[in-house]
Amino acid sequence: MNNRYTLFGVTIVLGLILSLYAVWVLIPAGATDASPALLRQDFKADYTLMVAEAFHADQDVERAMAALAFLDEDNPLAPVVAALEFGQKASYSQQDIGYLAVLAEALRSYDPSLDATPTL
Numbered sequence: 001m002n003n004r005y006t007l008f009g010v011t012i013v014l015g016l017i018l019s020l021y022a023v024w025v026l027i028p029a030g031a032t033d034a035s036p037a038l039l040r041q042d043f044k045a046d047y048t049l050m051v052a053e054a055f056h057a058d059q060d061v062e063r064a065m066a067a068l069a070f071l072d073e074d075n076p077l078a079p080v081v082a083a084l085e086f087g088q089k090a091s092y093s094q095q096d097i098g099y100l101a102v103l104a105e106a107l108r109s110y111d112p113s114l115d116a117t118p119t120l
Contacts, residue, residue: 048083
């Protein structure tokens with residue numbers, strides 16, 4: 001009876017090892033180096049809100065612009081405007097809307113040439 005449990009345990013461990021090898025080596029996931037443009041709008045808005053919250057804490061416009069370049073390399077203001085629009089529809093808190101608005105204004109003040117039209 002003891003050999004029966006040992007054989008069962010060895011089979012389970014061997015199956016797990018073979019499964020992990022197959023998934024990681026033989027047939028790995030196909031989505032690599034995916035573009036941020038593929039993110040859903042709510043994820044883009046959440047990311048932008050996190051950048052706005054970080055900006056609220058450190059007031060570093062250049063750091064915020066660099067983080068927003070992840071979503072739009074050409075116009076860091078576009079994701080903020082899109083997040084503001086999404087946040088109003090999705091009932092973001094007034095504090096979150098305020099963080100986004102302050103970030104948008106800071107970006108406009110830092111670089112007046114930025115276009116406020118989101119490029120979705």
